[in-house]
Each structure stands twice: as structure tokens, then as C-alpha cells.
Amino acid sequence: MAREKFSSRLGFILISAGCAIGLGNVWRFPYIVGKYGGAAFVLIYAVFLLILGLPIVVMEFAVGRASQKSVALSFDVLEPKGSKWHLAKYLGMAGNYILMMFYTTVAGWMVFYFVKMIKGDFVGLNAEGVAGEFGAMLGNPGLMTLFMVLVVVGCFSVCAMGLEKGVEKITKVMMVCLLCLMVILAVHSIFMENSSAGLTFYLKPDFSKIVENGVGEVVFAALGQAFFTLSIGIGALAIFGSYIGKDNRLAGEAISVTVLDTAVAFMAGLIIFPACFAFNIEPGEGPSLIFVTLPNVFNNMAGGRILGSLFFLFMSFAAVSTVIAVFQNIVSFATDLTGCSVKKAVLCNMAVVIILSLPCVLGFNLWSGFMPFGEGSNVLDLEDFIISNNLLPLGSLVYLAFCTTRYGWGFENFMAEANEGKGIAFPRCVRFYVTYILPLINISI
16 A cells, blocks of 8 residues: 655644744743753854754654655664564664653643633632643643643544544644744743843853853753754654655755754743743742643733633644644554554544553652652653653664664665755765764763
8 A cells, every 4th residue: 555645844844833833832941941050052053953952853753754664674684684673663662652741741731721821710810820830730640641642542543534534734833823822922022021031041152151060961951942943853853754745855844843842842842931930830830830821821812712722732732743743653653563554543542642651640649659850740740751861862863873883784775865856955075073063962962
């Protein structure tokens, strides 16, 4: 059976960006930036995106397009005869499932907050009151399970509709709406009263902040965020390479996806940090930042309830776009490996992902005594650590070695695939860098 294809290049770019754009931009990026010192951290993060993230995005796209398979079989198709590169598929497949073990829960938070905002539950509350609402949600496992299940069922249902009619059509609409609203909210936040301190924190580098937090810790956090926001290393982007034709070179496609992803993260910061300082909220307070800061912002603006409802709706879209993209990858694992139908793959994986997501839900309440990294940590922190600081960098190292060494697919094969078509070429002059320097950077950090 012929592999499905995107109906347009725009669909490919928006869906690939949708995979990258999500909680890494609107939930994780702001609090990581706040924790590690603002603008100076942003600069380090941007450098990692350029020198480390972008080449690996090209490699994932190339492996996917050349093999016409998901990570479950892409190495099998392209590896030299008798080699063991196909074993890397287990790393990639595990990474997709572990990512969804907590991503679905936080996506459920976004959907729940949209419901609360449209009901007016935050009207009249101060920062402490909003924080209390968040705490009440975390303490209710039944409620969190309900919204997690809604996200899982809804997103898998989109995948069941097919690539073009389901995944592409729905994700394109969500992404356009998300981008438009974020521009409006960023402009409003910049011109808020007392926003200047937040803009200074976010846009004016203070490298003493890096020293205060520890250079090694800050650099490692920036690297982890670069991997997390682009979802590189586990084949989450490679799948979309398998759905595109040979009309365009892959470097240009990777640049479009990376720039769009970075722009959304940057705008998320412009929304969050001026508001933090305007309302005297600590910008590094952790994952709850977006659920405490933004309701206060909307409570103090004209039409805030409507704008707040739309914001959390499209934040839900940002999260859901990534869930749909990764679910499409997971469905492809089953269809590539077993040849089963898409609907059968959807039903089986729907049950699996719901079960795997429960530890994250319970980690905030019934299992709150489990603190893997000490006081205040939880199951989500452990799952995030496994993905961001381990599987994504390790998987990226595998893609680097596979695409650049003669023991794998090889640099010449990679270059031929990456540069087929029109547009921006992947430069041959970076061969030494991607073959020797980039893996050393990856390993050392």
C-alpha cells in the first residue's frame, strides 16, 4: 500500500512545527528561562538550537524521507547489511511513549483551564487564589484522569481519520489560530503597566545570573530545552519526512520549522515575563508559572475572560498539536511493524497510553510521597528528566553517527537525500563539524 503524503508543503511545515511547538514553548520554556536567569539563558539556548538542533532536524527528515518508514523500521531499511543500527528503534519508540506519559497530563491541564476560564472561575481571584485553584486540580486524581483521557481519545481519533483528512487538516487550523492569538497577547503584555522590568529580565543579558546558577547546570538545561522543544532524537520528526516528496531540499524545511518553533517560544516569553514582574510573581517558580501568572493577567485586562478563554484554548491547541504528531508516530510504529490497520493501531495504543499516563497523574496526589529528586519533586520530574536529559540527547547522537559515519548510512547518502530538490542546500563544508565536533558537544554535556 502506498504511503500517505501531505497535500501541501505548508501542511508539512505546520505539522512538523506543530510537533515541535507545544508545551516546550508555552509551558516549559518560560519557567526554565525564569529559573536560569532570563536573557543570558535565552542566548545559550538559541545557540544550541542553531549549532546542534538544526542539523539533527535535517538528519531526522532525511532518514524518514529516504526510508519512507517511522523510526520503528527506518534504520532497518537504511542500515548496512549485517549492522545493528536497527536496535536504535527501541530507543526511539520508548522515547515517544515516555514523552506521552506526562505530555498528555499537562495537555489535559490546558484543556481544563480553558473550561475554567470560559466559566469565569478566576474572576475576582488574586495570585494566591489562582494558585489555590491549581493546587486543587493537582489534588484531584479523578479530574486530571478525566481530562487526560479526553486528550488521548481526542488526539488518537484525529489520527484515525488519516494523515491528510485528519492530522494535516486539523493541525493546520490549530497552528494558524495559535500564532495569531500569541501575537495579540504578546503585544498586549509588552505595553502593560510596569512591564519594563520583565522585558529587561527577558531581553537584556545578565551573565552573572549564569554564574549564580552554575555554568554547567545552565548549559545542560539549555541543551535539554533545545532537544525538548524540537522533539529531536526519538524519530518524532523523522515520521513527517516519510510523508513528503522530493521537491524541496531538507535544510530549508528544517530552518522553517526551527524558526517557527523559536518564534513561538520567544512570544511565549514576551507574554509571560512582563506579566510576572507586573504582578510581582517569581518567574522561576516552576511548571505552575503559566497557570498562576496568566489568569492574573486576564483578570486585569478589558475583555480578559474572553481573551483568557481563547488563550487557553490555543494553548490547548499547542499541546494537542504535539500529541497528535507523536500519536501519528506511535500509530506508524504499529502499522510498520505488524501491518495492522490504522484503526486497530489507534485502539490498542489508546489503551496503552492511558495506562502509561496514570503514574504522572497520581504523582501529584496519591503518589506524592514518591520524590525521585528530593523534596518537591514528583513523577513528572522523573519522566521529564529521562526524556529531556537522556533519551533525546542519546537519540540525537545515534542520528548523528548514523548519518555521518561509514559504519552507518553514511554522509554521502545523507547529503544526497538532504539536498534532493530545490531550495537551501545542507552545506558540505560542515562535514567535519557534524561528524566529529557535534557528537563531542553532545557527549560532553
